[in-house]
Amino acid sequence: xxxxxxxxxxxxxxxxxxxxxxxxxxxxxxxxxxxxxxxxxxxxxxxxxxxxxxxxxxxxxxxxxxxxxxxxxxxxxxxxxxxxxxxxxxxxxxxxxxxxxxxxxxxxxxxxxxxxxxxxxxxxxxxxxxxxxxxxxxxxxxxxxxxxxxxxxxxxxxxxxxxxxxxxxxxxxxxxxxxxxxxxxxxxxxxxxxxxxxxxxxxxxxxxxxxxxxxxxxxxxxxxxxxxxxxxxxxxxxxxxxxxxxxxxxxxxxxxxxxxxxxxxxxxxxxxxxxxxxxxxxxxxxxxxxxxxxxxxxxxxxxxxxxxxxxxxxxxxxxxxxxxxxxxxxxxxxxxxxxxxxxxxxxxxxxxxxxxxxxxxxxxxxxxxxxxxxxxxxxxxxxxxxxxxxxxxxxxxxxxxxxxxxxxxxxxxxxxxxxxxxxxxxxxxxxxxxxxxxxxxxxxxxxxxxxxxxxxxxxxxxxxxxxxxxxxxxxxxxxxxxxxxxxxxxxxxxxxxxxxxxxxxxxxxxxxxxxxxxxxxxxxxxxxxxxxxxxxxxxxxxxxxxxxxxxxxxxxxxxxxxxxxxxxxxxxxxxxxxxxxxxxxxxxxxxxxxxxxxxxxxxxxxxxxxxxxxxxxxxxxxxxxxxxxxxxxxxxxxxxxxxxxxxxxxxxxxxxxxxxxxxxxxxxxxxxxxxxxxxxxxxx
Amino acid sequence: xxxxxxxxxxxxxxxxxxxxxxxxxxxxxxxxxxxxxxxxxxxxxxxxxxxxxxxxxxxxxxxxxxxxxxxxxxxxxxxxxxxxxxxxxxxxxxxxxxxxxxxxxxxxxxxxxxxxxxxxxxxxxxxxxxxxxxxxxxxxxxxxxxxxxxxxxxxxxxxxxxxxxx
Numbered sequence: 001x002x003x004x005x006x007x008x009x010x011x012x013x014x015x016x017x018x019x020x021x022x023x024x025x026x027x028x029x030x031x032x033x034x035x036x037x038x039x040x041x042x043x044x045x046x047x048x049x050x051x052x053x054x055x056x057x058x059x060x061x062x063x064x065x066x067x068x069x070x071x072x073x074x075x076x077x078x079x080x081x082x083x084x085x086x087x088x089x090x091x092x093x094x095x096x097x098x099x100x101x102x103x104x105x106x107x108x109x110x111x112x113x114x115x116x117x118x119x120x121x122x123x124x125x126x127x128x129x130x131x132x133x134x135x136x137x138x139x140x141x142x143x144x145x146x147x148x149x150x151x152x153x154x155x156x157x158x159x160x161x162x163x164x165x166x167x168x169x170x171x172x173x174x175x176x177x178x179x180x181x182x183x184x185x186x187x188x189x190x191x192x193x194x195x196x197x198x199x200x201x202x203x204x205x206x207x208x209x210x211x212x213x214x215x216x217x218x219x220x221x222x223x224x225x226x227x228x229x230x231x232x233x234x235x236x237x238x239x240x241x242x243x244x245x246x247x248x249x250x251x252x253x254x255x256x257x258x259x260x261x262x263x264x265x266x267x268x269x270x271x272x273x274x275x276x277x278x279x280x281x282x283x284x285x286x287x288x289x290x291x292x293x294x295x296x297x298x299x300x301x302x303x304x305x306x307x308x309x310x311x312x313x314x315x316x317x318x319x320x321x322x323x324x325x326x327x328x329x330x331x332x333x334x335x336x337x338x339x340x341x342x343x344x345x346x347x348x349x350x351x352x353x354x355x356x357x358x359x360x361x362x363x364x365x366x367x368x369x370x371x372x373x374x375x376x377x378x379x380x381x382x383x384x385x386x387x388x389x390x391x392x393x394x395x396x397x398x399x400x401x402x403x404x405x406x407x408x409x410x411x412x413x414x415x416x417x418x419x420x421x422x423x424x425x426x427x428x429x430x431x432x433x434x435x436x437x438x439x440x441x442x443x444x445x446x447x448x449x450x451x452x453x454x455x456x457x458x459x460x461x462x463x464x465x466x467x468x469x470x471x472x473x474x475x476x477x478x479x480x481x482x483x484x485x486x487x488x489x490x491x492x493x494x495x496x497x498x499x500x501x502x503x504x505x506x507x508x509x510x511x512x513x514x515x516x517x518x519x520x521x522x523x524x525x526x527x528x529x530x531x532x533x534x535x536x537x538x539x540x541x542x543x544x545x546x547x548x549x550x551x552x553x554x555x556x557x558x559x560x561x562x563x564x565x566x567x568x569x570x571x572x573x574x575x576x577x578x579x580x581x582x583x584x585x586x587x588x589x590x591x592x593x594x595x596x597x598x599x600x601x602x603x604x605x606x607x608x609x610x611x612x613x614x615x616x617x618x619x620x621x622x623x624x625x626x627x628x629x630x631x632x633x634x635x636x637x638x639x640x641x642x643x644x645x646x647x648x649x650x651x652x653x654x655x656x657x658x659x660x661x662x663x664x665x666x667x668x669x670x671x672x673x674x675x676x677x678x679x680x681x682x683x684x
Numbered sequence: 685x686x687x688x689x690x691x692x693x694x695x696x697x698x699x700x701x702x703x704x705x706x707x708x709x710x711x712x713x714x715x716x717x718x719x720x721x722x723x724x725x726x727x728x729x730x731x732x733x734x735x736x737x738x739x740x741x742x743x744x745x746x747x748x749x750x751x752x753x754x755x756x757x758x759x760x761x762x763x764x765x766x767x768x769x770x771x772x773x774x775x776x777x778x779x780x781x782x783x784x785x786x787x788x789x790x791x792x793x794x795x796x797x798x799x800x801x802x803x804x805x806x807x808x809x810x811x812x813x814x815x816x817x818x819x820x821x822x823x824x825x826x827x828x829x830x831x832x833x834x835x836x837x838x839x840x841x842x843x844x845x846x847x848x849x850x
Contacts, residue, residue: 038705170823181695201733203733568701623727
């Protein structure tokens with residue numbers, strides 16, 4: 001399994017004399033068949049790069065000073081466990097928090113916390129798909145990860161800012177292209193022309209922050225013109241009348257004024273999508289931590305699918321199936337036999353909070369205020385909040401309230417650089433992981449197996465957490481001496497053996513995709529239906545249908561700072577990779593041509609960007625293909641860690657301009673509203 | 685021209701630069717030289733769509749390669765059995781004649797050895813019945829390792845389909 005980004009595409013690795021010689025996409029996986037992206041292939045230059053942590057490092061100066069001393073593992077683990085034990089004595093186990101990037105291996109980290117008695121597990125999702133996840137749950141009772149897309153059989157695909165060909169997953173890219181080869185139409189709506197826009201059949205430039213307006217108008221047309229799937233709606237949807245009343249005011253003519261998208265285009269998309277029903281996909285959103293109304297925008301995207309009957313339809317949205325749906329038992333959790341944790345996660349006790357718990361933003365709040373109880377230790381495992389979340393300087397101030405900040409990573413992340421101690425994890429080519437469940441139309445299990453010995457003094461995560469648990473008196477819950485022991489324990493109830501993974505790296509539990517019968521789809525909501533009117537939302541004090549509010553307009557010479565991805569880099573973690581850095585080493589600022597003329601800026605000029613006193617200089621990329629209210633830069637540049645020599649000081653970091661935005665979130669979904677940030681631009 | 689051909693399906697290519705990295709890792713190239721390139725052209729507004737073109741530029745393995753003619757030492761050679769143009773590094777003196785001669789900028793300079801290097805269609809893989817790295821691992825399966833005849837057939841069929849569907 002690849003580890004160059006969080007998609008974790010399946011790979012096959014060849015070695016020669018314990019050296020990685022070849023990496024390719026897993027040839028046994030349909031849609032992959034050898035394919036691998038640039039980042040995946042650059043796994044070799046990552047493995048053989050020296051500019052990564054090589055041994056445990058303990059801080060030997062002020063936080064962030066870059067002063068470190070080398071430590072042996074024993075000393076490093078002793079250092080951490082002594083501090084954690086002392087914090088635990090004074091504040092209780094609950095004052096220890098851990099966050100990672102979610103994904104398929106979290107049973108390890110969650111079980112570690114359970115073993116030491118802390119409820120405080122967090123993930124990165126506030127900076128990513130939290131709004132989408134919450135929106136999806138509020139309608140279907142399924143999380144967004146449990147609702148997949150059958151692109152290869154779709155006839156009409158609508159993407160709102162889902163830059164599917166650059167922020168890419170290999171299998172998904174191929175499924176979309178296969179669908180398009182078979183005649184699917186691709187509609188792309190964004191504030192700028194991406195590669196996805198370039199490959200689309202229709203590209204609509206939209207005013208930043210107004211996606212929700214266009215979505216309301218699409219729903220308006222579909223409802224008013226009775227274009228929905230009446231039978232499906234009658235069987236599976238509750239709250240249709242209320243929706244009809246709610247969207248009646250939001251005409252395409254009204255939306256045109258808000259969005260800049262011509263009304264006739266909105267009519268066309270609604271009617272064309274309806275004509276293709278149910279083989280229609282309105283992508284619910286990927287990284288939709290953007291605006292303060294992104295939750296409702298995502299919710300409306302999912303509602304459009306529901307109206308057109310595409311949920312659990314071929315060529316539409318497919319609900320994930322697990323081992324149970326295949327009539328099998330699932331993996332045994334490492335924490336299965338551990339006692340439940342008595343304390344509640346810190347944000348469950350907060351007032352006026354967004355939906356759900358486990359919000360990273362709320363963890364920051366708790367660290368900052370000590371309320372509702374103090375959190376004094378934070379373990380960031382292969383997760384870099386300082387680079388990912390807004391306003392790194394503000395974050396560092398908050399982190400100063402901690403008595404212990406641990407980073408476990410394969411990279412020198414911005415968080416690691418500010419930590420008290422860095423534990424180098426063995427790379428994804430040097431370690432095995434616990435077995436993961438793959439939910440989807442064809443449920444199964446997947447294994448990441450070590451390819452080569454670690455080059456440096458690093459350890460796999462399972463061993464790091466086992467050793468830590470031991471030193472914190474929880475060794476009886478982590479009795480494992482090898483990854484094989486863990487695999488056997490996990491596989492115990494399933495009837496699958498570790499050797500079954502030998503050939504393909506994964507085990508499918510069914511031959512054919514599992515689909516619920518069209519006349520008997522069950523949703524995991526209270527009513528079992530798709531709840532347009534959501535009791536879950538109402539109980540939490542939110543409305544099901546939020547009225548649209550027009551976004552702020554930037555002042556003259558000011559712009560909304562939009563960021564995004566390229567196919568070449570993964571977040572802030574790959575800019576120093578020799579081969580990837582060679583292709584894109586620095587970001588630029590996209591600026592609308594008309595605005596550039598007003599500001600006297602020409603393509604390639606150096607420009608100064610400023611937000612709340614923070615300024616930076618960057619090269620301008622002047623283009624007509626971005627909305628005049630927006631400027632854009634690639635995320636992840638502007639590295640401030642001198643040990644990463646290739647990317648040090650190259651380009652600017654978008655999050656530095658998001659001053660004071662750490663707690664600016666979508667009030668319902670809880671996702672960070674990154675794009676609420678405005679910057680001024682002038683020629684230097 | 686070699687008997688092989690790399691066909692780039694423009695409809696599938698997403699300009700992700702993976703082919704460049706597949707090539708570099710396979711050939712253990714230093715930062716600098718690149719045996720193949722994706723050159724982005726555009727965007728150009730075509731019927732309301734800002735179209736980008738991603739042009740794949742490997743070595744074309746010409747029938748009468750300028751580089752082979754220009755090479756004074758015989759290092760640059762054309763393989764008899766299949767026409768693959770490659771460099772015998774032991775004969776290269778680093779005179780750069782091939783770099784001057786090639787109209788497409790294909791031969792690259794390797795600083796560390798002081799010699800010219802270039803795409804050889806991963807001939808070691810070809811000899812094992814495999815395909816070049818760029819083709820094998822192309823993210824979107826946009827690159828295909830086919831004969832010129834197959835490429836022609838493919839293009840004609842696709843065009844016919846376009847005409848039929850208006």
